[in-house]
Amino acid sequence: MKLSKKVVLLGHFGVGKTSLFRRFMDNEFSEEYKVTLGVQIKKKVIQLPDGRELSMVVWDIEGHSDSVKDTRKSYLLGSHAFIYVYDLTREETYLHLNKDIAHLTENYTKVPIKVLGNKLDLVNEKEIKNHLTEQNIPYDCLTSAKTNKNVQDFFSDLAKELIE
Amino acid sequence: MATHQNDQVSFHPQVQIMRLSTDDIIIETDNNLFNWQKSTSIFDAHPFFELLKVFKDLNQDQEIINFPCIHLEDDTNSKICDVTFTIK
Numbered sequence: 001m002k003l004s005k006k007v008v009l010l011g012h013f014g015v016g017k018t019s020l021f022r023r024f025m026d027n028e029f030s031e032e033y034k035v036t037l038g039v040q041i042k043k044k045v046i047q048l049p050d051g052r053e054l055s056m057v058v059w060d061i062e063g064h065s066d067s068v069k070d071t072r073k074s075y076l077l078g079s080h081a082f083i084y085v086y087d088l089t090r091e092e093t094y095l096h097l098n099k100d101i102a103h104l105t106e107n108y109t110k111v112p113i114k115v116l117g118n119k120l121d122l123v124n125e126k127e128i129k130n131h132l133t134e135q136n137i138p139y140d141c142l143t144s145a146k147t148n149k150n151v152q153d154f155f156s157d158l159a160k161e162l163i164e
Numbered sequence: 165m166a167t168h169q170n171d172q173v174s175f176h177p178q179v180q181i182m183r184l185s186t187d188d189i190i191i192e193t194d195n196n197l198f199n200w201q202k203s204t205s206i207f208d209a210h211p212f213f214e215l216l217k218v219f220k221d222l223n224q225d226q227e228i229i230n231f232p233c234i235h236l237e238d239d240t241n242s243k244i245c246d247v248t249f250t251i252k
Contacts, residue, residue: 004214004217006214006215006218037233037244038232038233038234038235038244039212039231039233039234039235040235041210041211041212041234041235042211043211043214055214057211057214062233072232074229074230074231075231077215077218077229078215078218078219
């Protein structure tokens with residue numbers, strides 16, 4: 001039986017959660033922006049280098065406008081990992097990041113949290129890294145759903161962590 | 165609202181009820197919304213239902229859990245549905 005893990009994409013509306021979801025699941029990208037209502041769920045089987053397989057079930061949840069506390073608790077039930085996404089071009093999407101991470105850590109003690117800065121194609125990578133460091137804004141990975149930069153590698157690395 | 169519209173709302177089935185076995189096989193379904201077959205695993209119906217795999221480990225106190233606005237689909241159609249699990 002394949003190991004199955006539930007991974008939830010969280011973050012403000014408009015940060016590119018659905019674009020990351022579509023890029024990872026179907027290798028597609030669209031410039032058209034449609035607000036996600038509720039939750040889209042898809043599954044992808046990831047083959048690990050050692051031959052093992054992981055069935056990653058990704059939940060693309062509608063974005064919140066203020067805090068991750070606004071997210072329905074039932075959507076987070078049974079999660080194996082959270083991916084908190086922010087928009088590198090919009091400071092308001094990472095303004096409450098540390099509070100949101102603290103809230104998740106406190107309420108979902110066993111669930112690992114990965115932080116992604118998305119829309120890397122719209123900023124200068126070196127400058128944004130300096131800015132995030134100065135502002136004490138954490139990130140595990142900077143991605144571009146548009147160009148596919150770091151997207152597949154990020155999910156592959158997450159799969160490896162989840163299976164260990 | 166015109167009478168024929170009233171009829172559509174009243175008599176068009178908007179709810180699908182399914183009963184599952186403890187090993188997650190569809191025992192009964194009215195297939196009002198989605199064509200998911202009896203005697204098959206609910207996990208083959210849609211990845212959303214893989215959530216049920218972890219329910220047993222969660223020791224949920226709740227007997228009813230609601231999931232609003234879930235995008236579901238079968239081979240022919242897709243809909244946004246409110247899903248309620250009643251655990252007995």
